[in-house]
Amino acid sequence: MNGVTGIVLAGGQGRRMGGVDKGLQLLHGKPMVAAVLARLAPQVDEILINANQNLEAYARFGCRVVPDTVRGFAGPLAGLHAGMSEASHPLVLTVPCDSPFLPLDLFSRLEKELKQNDLAVARTGDQPHPVFALVRTTVKKNLEDFLSRGGRKIDAWYGSLKVIEIPFDDEADAFRNINTREELDSA
Numbered sequence: 689m690n691g692v693t694g695i696v697l698a699g700g701q702g703r704r705m706g707g708v709d710k711g712l713q714l715l716h717g718k719p720m721v722a723a724v725l726a727r728l729a730p731q732v733d734e735i736l737i738n739a740n741q742n743l744e745a746y747a748r749f750g751c752r753v754v755p756d757t758v759r760g761f762a763g764p765l766a767g768l769h770a771g772m773s774e775a776s777h778p779l780v781l782t783v784p785c786d787s788p789f790l791p792l793d794l795f796s797r798l799e800k801e802l803k804q805n806d807l808a809v810a811r812t813g814d815q816p817h818p819v820f821a822l823v824r825t826t827v828k829k830n831l832e833d834f835l836s837r838g839g840r841k842i843d844a845w846y847g848s849l850k851v852i853e854i855p856f857d858d859e860a861d862a863f864r865n866i867n868t869r870e871e872l873d874s875a
Contacts, residue, residue: 724787797810
């Protein structure tokens with residue numbers, strides 16, 4: 689491997705699921721984040737979990753837990769920033785805690801096409817999946833500047849970088865995330 693840190697983004701408030709911590713919700717009898725970790729672990733050299741609540745519960749999965757340093761539940765970019773700040777490798781692969789079916793070849797396919805770009809993001813059809821991304825840690829300063837100016841939208845930040853979108857149309861279901869109780873029940 690080329691040295692990659694996996695970052696599981698579990699720092700949100702779970703508003704659409706009634707304010708619960710989505711990664712810790714049970715799917716087939718296990719916390720959703722356990723399924724995410726099982727699929728991510730073979731693809732990366734280390735895993736960090738970005739969480740802002742239930743830190744002890746996440747630490748039980750054997751990964752370092754890193755909370756946002758940007759205050760106020762600032763979204764996935766704050767989680768990416770926290771993870772980048774602690775990553776041991778020059779690349780970070782981000783995945784959300786509520787996507788337990790993520791592709792087993794996510795890293796290899798994104799890394800193959802990264803080339804001279806700052807960031808490679810998964811896409812199905814014409815829909816990018818910005819929290820499934822392979823990012824060079826060299827863009828950390830750019831991200832810090834964006835966040836310090838109040839920026840929160842991923843696509844706005846991506847607009848300042850060299851980004852390539854990689855098609856995963858053959859694995860479209862792998863990007864299904866679970867945001868509501870109904871989605872969790874049907875999964």
